Amino acid sequence: MGYRQEESPEAASGLTGCTKQCDILNKVFGRNSRVIKRQTFGIGLRMAKGKKDGDEDSDDDEDDEEEEEEEEEGGDGKDKKKPDQKPAPSRPNADPWATGGERQTITGIERADVGNLCYVNTALQGLAATSYPEWVNITTKAAYADDPKKGDLAKLIDGVFKQLNHFTKKKYESRATILTPTTDDLTFPDLGTQQHCATELIVRLNDRIIENMNTIGYENRIKVGVLTRRNCLDCGNVWTQAEEYPSLQLYKPLKTLQATLNETLEWHQRIEYWLTGRCNRCRGLAIRKILRRALRNSTRDRTSAANVKIIRNRIQLLEQSLRNHTYNNLTNTQEIRLGLARIAPYPVRPTKTADMTDTLFKGLKDTYDKEIIRRTINYESDWSQTQAITDLPEILIVEFVNVPGYDARGRPTKLKSRVTFDPYMDFTNYVAGPNRNIHMGNFNLPIRMLGDAANPAVPTYELRAILVHQGTDFVAGHWYCYRREWKDPVNPVGEQWWLCDEANTLRVGKQDLFGGNREDPRTPRPGQLYALIYEVVPPGGTVPGKGGDESNITQWKEAK
Known part of the structure; x- marks a missing residue:
């Protein structure tokens, strides 16, 4: 569908790691045994x-x-x-x-x-x-x-x-x-x-x-603004990205238990920790280290003068990028110049035409994305990630991810857990305010801050x-x-x-x-x-x- 994320291994960890320590999974569904005609x-x-x-x-x-x-x-x-x-x-x-x-x-x-x-x-x-x-x-x-x-x-x-x-x-x-x-x-x-x-x-x-x-x-009456912040735990790089989605996706408990809508929202802005991830700064530092080693051993390795000049230029570009903190939003051409991507030309990004079906366009886009990932030089790093809502629409669709896995036949299974909700909802505590950048560098804190100045009043829904x-x-x-x-x-x-x-x-x-x-x-x-x-x-x-x-x-x- 329009906004569908792949199931990550972190999603299988349940709701036990919320930022707020509250008892989410506390009740099991009861069965009503009464039978009426x-x-x-x-x-x-x-x-x-x-x-x-x-x-x-x-x-x-x-x-x-x-x-x-x-x-x-x-x-x-x-x-x-x-x-x-x-x-x-x-x-x-x-x-x-x-x-x-x-x-x-x-x-x-x-x-x-x-x-x-x-x-x-x-x-x-x-x-x-x-x-x-x-x-x-x-x-x-x-x-x-x-x-x-x-x-x-x-x-x-x-x-x-x-x-x-x-x-x-x-x-x-x-x-x-x-x-x-x-x-x-x-x-x-x-x-x-x-x-x-x-x-x-x-x-x-x-x-x-x-x-x-x-x-x-x-x-657009239904689009939701979401800000994602990632912190590299190896080099300290902070990467943020603002995106728009047609619905706000929340997770249900993974067992036949119960959670409130507020607790699923707290789980949405939790601090996640990734064992592996992609960090341009880590890759740049690693490649600079390799290039400096090649430059020191240029005589022993019989490196030509032309190649020595190319190595020095690439080191200079890398150091300039690291000083200016421009490594988080690099184009394909810039990644190739810095040595963060392969020199082979990238495929042309597909564009949708009037006679192209949605299925065909999605297939072409998936093929393009896989090719981009294949040609990228990967360097794994440890990451922390958190998300916050930045913009709420007039009509908000809260969609629950309740497909934890697949059965032996490959069919998606459904969760039987329950989420309780009320006829109205106040999202003020879950929307990042204008001062959200103050704590961008601290991977132990969520994006939002406490106080009215950081969390302006949000209309009741x-x-x-x-x-x-x-x-x-x-x-x-x-x-x-x-x-x-x-x-x-x-x-x-x-x-x-x-x-x-x-x-x-x-x-x-x-x-x-x-x-x-x-x-x-x-x-x-x-x-x-x-x-x-x-x-x-x-x-x-x-x-x-x-x-x-x-x-x-x-x-x-x-x-x-």
């Missing part, structure tokens, strides 16, 4: 039996009563007294707001004639819960001077969002489902009909819309969507999401949560999402958290909380 509803969903007093009988409740009557009439024909059953616990698939055909529901999305599009449905539903649809609507008015047809993708996505963020009565349920756009419709034919990650589609879709506009004035994957690995399985209702001043239930599983959309209470003992409160066969989508709370806005009984809200917006 269920009835199949829709695709892969089950409705828990039982209803609240005073609720109107829904169609599903009537079906349940008919099943009970048939069971009582069976056997020897005598009525059997059933033991008293406790009411079903609050579940996201129990939907206590069901009131027959008048129930309000948001739009689902599905395409039954094409397989493996659940990740597309999940990505679009997750984005629909944010202000991203408003941004897409603005991009439809952009000037596509080179090719007006490039605006068709933004218009397609804009139409999908407008249909998803809409109320419909249950008796018109056939109107409450729209067709999923295929990968060809989204201009990603290379994705085919295989299973992919929902966040991968979000990233590629955002990049393609911006690429199609080919104009300025439209800010509210959780808008939770992307979940169900299955043993990411090659197959099923995607769905929990999302809030869209940002609409006319919509009176902005904090209402929904379970969106393709064509099925069910209301979910906050106590189920934030008060349970699992990441995914769905029963049976819950999935695992894969990504959280946050958005900035506007100035003067209300920060959502865990409490609140959504069942008391009755002023639903009428469907048109």
Whole structure:
């Protein structure tokens, strides 16, 4: 996907080396052994039996009563007294707001004639819960001077969002489902009909819309700025690099244990120690030592006068680079002049053309990168590394790396560990302030400093969507999401949560999402958290909380 790092050996060390000494892995998931009677509803969903007093009988409740009557009439024909059953616990698939055909529901999305599009449905539903649809609507008015047809993708996505963020009565349920756009419709034919990650589609879709506009004035709403600092423990060289990513990647615990979102953020900015690494200064010092030795033994080795002159010039260039500290950002030509790379010409860096697919371009770029590494003169050094967030977007995608390895068949395995989160998040303590360079040379300290001057106030973020994957690995399985209702001043239930599983959309209470003992409160066969989508709370806005009984809200917006 857009931002995917290779799994490093350090990532396998777990969360035991956080900068803050806190007990991260302290609880093991419990199993709820209680079994309740269920009835199949829709695709892969089950409705828990039982209803609240005073609720109107829904169609599903009537079906349940008919099943009970048939069971009582069976056997020897005598009525059997059933033991008293406790009411079903609050579940996201129990939907206590069901009131027959008048129930309000948001739009689902599905395409039954094409397989493996659940990740597309999940990505679009997750984005629909944010202000991203408003941004897409603005991009439809952009000037596509080179090719007006490039605006068709933004218009397609804009139409999908407008249909998803809409109320419909249950008796018109056939109107409450729209067709999923295929990968060809989204201009990603290379994705085919295989299973992919929902966040991968979000990233590629955002990049393609911006690429199609080919104009300025439209800010990337999801990019994250990350500063990486590396300290060479052999020569003291400090190397920093600022990069932008489409998502913030955090690590889950490696065992079936629990960590909070804050603890995963602390793990993100931890001090890592590498046994081997590449340091240009170490290489320069080593090559200078070799060249000085060759210069001292030039007479014995019968080195020609021309070669002696070349050696002296290279030593002079190396010493100049070491004095000016310019060895961290050298071009290929400069590395060749300093003797840090081979003299053989480097391959031409590939550029993407209009008729080139994403898969072909990625293959050419990977080949180029491998060739550059092969021609580089390596010199291993010991390193320490730390990272800090430098810039947060309006819409922040927090993606969790929960693939620790592969099974015997080569399939990626999934972590069953849990990360707890709240309806809102303050990232102030995890963002590097303007004074971050003060401690750049100390490999024992993180980049950020303490105090308001070093860590300026960061806007509070509210959780808008939770992307979940169900299955043993990411090659197959099923995607769905929990999302809030869209940002609409006319919509009176902005904090209402929904379970969106393709064509099925069910209301979910906050106590189920934030008060349970699992990441995914769905029963049976819950999935695992894969990504959280946050958005900035506007100035003067209300920060959502865990409490609140959504069942008391009755002023639903009428469907048109």
